[in-house]
Structure formats: structure tokens, C-alpha cells
Amino acid sequence: MLEHVRIVLINTSHSGNIGSAARAMKTMGLSDLVLVDPVDFDPQAPSDVSVAMASGAQDVLQGARVVATFEEAIEDVAVVMGASARSRHLPWPLMHPRKATAKALEVLPSGQKVALVFGRERTGLTNDELAMCQIHIHIPTNEDYASLNVASAVQVLAYEMRMGILAHQGELDANYEGNWGVSWDNELANQGEINGFMDHLEQTLVDIEFLDPTNPKQLMPRLRRLFQRAMPDKVEINILRGILKMIGRSQHK
Incomplete structure (x- = not known):
């Protein structure tokens, strides 16, 4: 199921963060990386800094797909989850990473895709981008120092996703909530x-x-x-x- 989890980075400014995110992904068994309009990155010729920060995850870097718009990045995805630290004008379903993983496990066993979306280093995701996410994820960081590097956020969510999937497959002694109880009769709309x-x-x-x-x-x-x-x-x-x-x-x- 890990192959059906996609990491989407939007308008990333620093190629080193892309390399670090690739490393975070590979350590958790994820490989599907999509970059939306990165400021400075070429997957066919990644920069020295991105390769250095990937630290052995160059295959994830070189396999990354670069697209122009967020819509392209999630075209074939059933459930989109956006990481956000800011409160919004309109209330939306907000989950911590463990609960969001349980929600993802409602569709991953059927082969449908789940996207974890991360925004710009300084400003995160826009309201319009968050409006395209069914679920918003908030990582409960220290209130006195809530600053979290984008690659660190990828690591947290990738870890939770891996743990949830392993538990679902019976490879961990863990119990996560979130199953529908029955198999859904049709695939979710992408x-x-x-x-x-x-x-x-x-x-x-x-x-x-x-x-x-x-x-x-x-x-x-x-x-x-x-x-x-x-x-x-x-x-x-x-x-x-x-x-x-x-x-x-x-x-x-």
C-alpha cells in the first residue's frame, strides 16, 4: 500500500528541502514524489545540494515528477490531505497525523491513491489549495516553537503512514481506528x-x-x-x- 501514497510538494524554494524530503520518504518506503512548480529543481540533473541532502535517496529524486499545477499533481488521487499549521476562515475536517493515517487506510487497501500535500517553506498552502484537500492535517508541535521544516513534516507524516499500513497488514501489534467495516462498493471519485x-x-x-x-x-x-x-x-x-x-x-x- 505504501506505493499508493504520494508526497506532493508545492512551489518548494530550496532544492535541499526536496532532497531531504526524498530521504524522509525512502526511509519509510515511499517513492511517489510530485513537485508542483518548484523554484529550482530538475529531476534529470538534481543539484549537488539536493543530492547531498537526499543521502542515498537519489532514485526518489530522479523519479520525481514535475508538474505546473496542483490540479495535475492530484488528478488521479482519491483522498487529498493537506498539512497546515494555520487556522482558516471556513472550518474543515482537521486531524492529527495518526487519525489521518487511519482515514487513508479506508481507501489504500483497494489500490486507490492518497496524497499528502505540503506547501511553501514560508507561507505553506494557500486557502485555494487547502480547499482542494478533503482533510487538513495538523502536527501537534510545541506551542512555544511550532516551526517545522517541510522535510521534517514529510518525515512525520510518512512515518505515521508507514506505521498505520504495517499495523493494518498485521505486521505490528497496533490497533488504529478508521475502518468502514465493509468494503466500499465503488472506487472514490478522483x-x-x-x-x-x-x-x-x-x-x-x-x-x-x-x-x-x-x-x-x-x-x-x-x-x-x-x-x-x-x-x-x-x-x-x-x-x-x-x-x-x-x-x-x-x-x-
Whole structure:
């Protein structure tokens, strides 16, 4: 299951942090690294500092995939978890790393992907990026000194993920909560499907004059939060889009 856990680093400024994150990943058995618009990194010719900080994890570095947008990084992912130390205007499901790992284990056994997302060194993830994460993870650090290097945060979450998976596989004497109790009947919708649905929904709400595009307020972020919290599966998204399609047809009669 470890191969289905993806680490996503957004707009990382220092290549050394990418190397350190690769090392943190490899020590925990993770290998899927995606970099969103890094400031200075080429996986085919990683810098000396990134290689030095990787300390033997050059294969993870060279296997890293570089993409231009966050949407590309999570296109095929079912559950996206964003690491965040800041409180937000809209409340979202917030979990500590161990509980988040238990949540990930609801989908990992079926082969679906889980992404752990980390933001910029200075400012972290933006509100828009966090809005695309179903779950926000907060690492309960010392309140008097909460500064955590991005690679250190990767290490903490990668460790928790590994421990949870080993326990799930019966390789550790540990008991984590979070199982649904039964196998889900359909795969969860990935983020590409969720985003397609949200675009379809927004256009439909404009067409029926429920949403004023010149004064949208918080309607779409709140609706996204609703559907992200529900974690709909592929069939449910198809049903919802079918309903929207019929509404569109009725509007054009």
C-alpha cells in the first residue's frame, strides 16, 4: 500500500528541502514524489545540494515528477490531505497525523491513491489549495516553537503512514481506528472527476440564476467543502452530473 501514497510538494524554494524530503520518504518506503512548480529543481540533473541532502535517496529524486499545477499533481488521487499549521476562515475536517493515517487506510487497501500535500517553506498552502484537500492535517508541535521544516513534516507524516499500513497488514501489534467495516462498493471519485463536477455545478447554478457570478460570495467554496467532506464515489459523481445534465436540458426547452 505504501506505493499508493504520494508526497506532493508545492512551489518548494530550496532544492535541499526536496532532497531531504526524498530521504524522509525512502526511509519509510515511499517513492511517489510530485513537485508542483518548484523554484529550482530538475529531476534529470538534481543539484549537488539536493543530492547531498537526499543521502542515498537519489532514485526518489530522479523519479520525481514535475508538474505546473496542483490540479495535475492530484488528478488521479482519491483522498487529498493537506498539512497546515494555520487556522482558516471556513472550518474543515482537521486531524492529527495518526487519525489521518487511519482515514487513508479506508481507501489504500483497494489500490486507490492518497496524497499528502505540503506547501511553501514560508507561507505553506494557500486557502485555494487547502480547499482542494478533503482533510487538513495538523502536527501537534510545541506551542512555544511550532516551526517545522517541510522535510521534517514529510518525515512525520510518512512515518505515521508507514506505521498505520504495517499495523493494518498485521505486521505490528497496533490497533488504529478508521475502518468502514465493509468494503466500499465503488472506487472514490478522483480529484479530476470532483473538479469536473464542481465546474459543471457552478455553471448550472449560474444558468438557473441561483449563483450570481458577479457576487458569488462563499457559495462555491462551501459547496466544495460539502462534497469533499462527503467523499463521493465514481457512481455518485456520475449520478450528480446526470442530474445537472437534465437540469440543463430543461433550461433550453
